[in-house]
Amino acid sequence: MAGACGDELLEQFRAWLEENGAALDKLEFRRSAHGNGVFARAPIGEGEEYARIPKRLIITESVCREELREVELAGRALLCTFLVHQRFVSQDSFWKPYMDILPSDIPTPLCFTDAELGLLKGTPMEHAVADRRKSLQSEHQEAQRAATAAIPEDEFGFDRYVWAANVVSSRGFGQAMGGDNVLLPLLDMMNHRPLTRVTWAVGDDSVAFAAGATMREGAEVMNNYGAKSNEELLLGYGFCAPSNPLNYYHIRLNYSQDPLAVAKQEILELTGAADLDHYIRISGLPRNLMPMLRVMVMTEVDVYYTQNQLAGKAPGDGWAQQLGLRIELRAHFLLTHLLRNKLQALGPVAAVDTPCGRQAMQYRDETRAILQSTLANLDRAAHRLLGAGRAAFDEGRHLLPSYMSSDGLPAVGDSGDNDQSSDDAGTDGDGGGAPKRARTSPPFADVLLSRHSFASDDEFADAVEQVDIDEDVLLALFVLRCQMRPESPWHGAVVRLVDFVHPMMESGTDEHAETMMEMGEIHDALFPLLSDHFPDVFPPERFTPELFLWAAGIVEACRLRIPADLVDGCGSGAASVNGDDDSSDGGIEGLCLV
Incomplete structure (x- = not known):
């Protein structure tokens, strides 16, 4: 806030204002707890004008140019050069009474000691301070060159x-x-003071200030610097406001290295969620953050079909809800992963017992509180999403995107017997339909298909233990195994995908041909070897090259990593940027089939 100066200088400043036509009868100037302050001499009613300043006392760019005619600068550089000239060089400045009451030290982080700057480590302001200093150094060099005739070089140092x-x-x-x-x-x-109501009106020759609320005699007349968080206040003004309701945590998303960046940018622009900067408050997430993350975590398959669905038309408000549970979970896991990393960066630091150190520590603690609150909310949301998935699975519904699931499948009955439905569109010609399931919520593994699921199928588990097969290939084989076994807990979920076509199977590009050849080589390396050794587990008619390619496409399209703290008995993990799986933190990885 405003720095303090002597009472004599304040009186001289007041006299200068009044001599030049300012109306200040309702105000007095004196020191406050925050430096110089303005106080009400008498009660001031709501809407009542309490001061008026002539325009000639306002320092504008045109005023600066008139004073520094030979200096070819503009914007902040011109205003800063004017201030240095009037404060340190001019001997007869008209603005001297104003210059004299400006504080000598404004404790923004640009003036912090190394120890005080250390308190900003791991916060968004750590890089913001470095960026601002670098920008000012460039400006200063330009200003020095432009103002050589007006300000001697030894009077125009960077400080x-x-x-x-x-x-x-x-x-x-x-x-x-x-x-x-x-x-x-x-x-x-x-x-x-945050949220203080102040009205000021610009007339032809003056600016008038009116109270937004009643003020008692002796009360400090406050201003509202705008809807600013403590990050903005500390960086720009050198203080933090206690209990500031406008605090936020700023994140800037970057997906420029994503191979699908161009296509995702088109989707984001079409859906109105292309902003990279987002401001997370302790009260909740900004409106466009989750819609953007849903697009960021899309796989090539998701992007391909989403572009086709959105071609030539703007989506409605509910477009994101049609993307399915997997994408919604991935978006939550990605944000959780990113914010956990940010929270970990806010490691312990030694307190610095200085005014600047205390302000920096307040900002640091508030940053941590926002991250902790947001992560707790994301954790609860992920549990709700997984609960919805389990309930949908139990009731025979699904939460798959429309481009992946088959339509017209019957709902699962309430009883727990094995009566079969002749209408099961996923049944493969042997008369076996999907078994009906009990309404009781199944275990988590009923929703997630992963290598951990093999334990439910002893024959399959014993067979694959005897061969060295890549994880993705194992999952593709298990998808086909679940499709052929109506008694499998995942049969109903797998057959919902019977009509799904991976873009790699129909693109007709060189990449498509290469992928088809690679998958064909993998199939040829496995069959008829597996069928010969384990004919009951891998019957050749169920593991054809075409079916294998279909199952491999499902594995690639439905990949999901579930963080461990959401899965009983597993370690923790999270999704990562650009839709890639991040296995560094453990967790359980597989297909989300709901």
């Missing part, structure tokens, strides 16, 4: 430029007067 930049960031009013970033003496002296 002075940082001071001026801090004045602009903490006291400037961006876009306030005809598009300029301006300094508005008096209004910039009022301290900040």
